[in-house]
Amino acid sequence: MRIEYGRSFDEISRIVRDTEAFFEKEGIAASIRTAVDLCIEELFVNMVNYNTETESSILLEMHPVEKGVEVSLTDFNVERFDPTELRDVDVDAPASERTPGGLGLYLVLKMVDSIHYEYVDRRSKISFTIKVVAK
Amino acid sequence: MFEIAFNERGEVALEGRLDAAQAARAQAFLDGVAGPCVLDLTKLDYISSAGLGVFLKTHKRMLAGSSGMSLVNVNSHIIDIFRYSGFDKLFDIKVLGQ
Numbered sequence: 231m232r233i234e235y236g237r238s239f240d241e242i243s244r245i246v247r248d249t250e251a252f253f254e255k256e257g258i259a260a261s262i263r264t265a266v267d268l269c270i271e272e273l274f275v276n277m278v279n280y281n282t283e284t285e286s287s288i289l290l291e292m293h294p295v296e297k298g299v300e301v302s303l304t305d306f307n308v309e310r311f312d313p314t315e316l317r318d319v320d321v322d323a324p325a326s327e328r329t330p331g332g333l334g335l336y337l338v339l340k341m342v343d344s345i346h347y348e349y350v351d352r353r354s355k356i357s358f359t360i361k362v363v364a365k
Numbered sequence: 366m367f368e369i370a371f372n373e374r375g376e377v378a379l380e381g382r383l384d385a386a387q388a389a390r391a392q393a394f395l396d397g398v399a400g401p402c403v404l405d406l407t408k409l410d411y412i413s414s415a416g417l418g419v420f421l422k423t424h425k426r427m428l429a430g431s432s433g434m435s436l437v438n439v440n441s442h443i444i445d446i447f448r449y450s451g452f453d454k455l456f457d458i459k460v461l462g463q
Contacts, residue, residue, distance in 0.1 A: 239384075239385045239386040240386060242384050242385060242386045243386065246382070264411060264442045267411065268411070268413055268446070271384055271385060271413050272413060272414060275385045275413075275415070319450075319451075320451075321449075321450055321451025321454075322451055322454065323451070324455075325421070325424055325425055325428060325433075325455045326425070326428075328421055328425075328451075328455070329421075330414065330417060330418030330421050330422070333414040333417055333418070333450055334413065334414035334415075336449075336450070337413075337414060337446065337449055337450060340449045341449070
């Protein structure tokens with residue numbers, strides 16, 4: 231799957247529908263769909279919110295791998311931002327000390343089996359895999 | 366799809382997907398709710414960090430008035446997100462089926 235999306239939160243519902251259709255077409259386990267949806271949304275939203283210097287579409291690519299799926303999001307004509315270099319969020323802090331910021335990418339790092347970042351020619355590409363957990 | 370409304374028990378019932386596209390609408394509704402407050406998540410299928418932000422902001426406002434939010438009928442996906450984020454320590458939570 232290889233689809234471009236506009237820089238708007240309104241695209242999230244289309245991303246979800248396209249992901250669902252891809253999972254069904256490729257026979258990818260439905261048990262990992264929610265995690266995939268979440269990681270795509272968090273990375274997409276981060277790109278829309280913080281890469282404001284570009285109006286390019288964001289490219290979403292997906293292909294099956296053994297027991298799961300590999301997903302990539304690519305943003306074009308942007309500055310380098312590597313989400314794998316994030317500091318940890320203090321998840322034990324009381325409510326009075328918590329802020330919502332940083333949670334999205336923190337959740338992505340918790341939920342993926344692998345994640346990789348590339349930055350070439352002002353193209354920022356984040357790839358991750360999520361696989362079915364063996365019971 | 367996302368819906369938020371009071372149910373017949375006076376709880377705030379959320380339905381569908383609370384993602385970044387819906388967070389502002391959820392926040393606007395909850396900003397009008399005085400504490401204490403019970404959120405019925407029976408029909409909430411999905412939440413992202415945007416939704417967590419809505420819950421946190423509302424909970425902090427209500428705690429300032431000495432009452433917070435309780436969450437009931439939380440499904441397994443959402444409880445996983447709460448555990449990863451530490452939100453399971455912030456709220457009184459009843460898991461679906463308890």
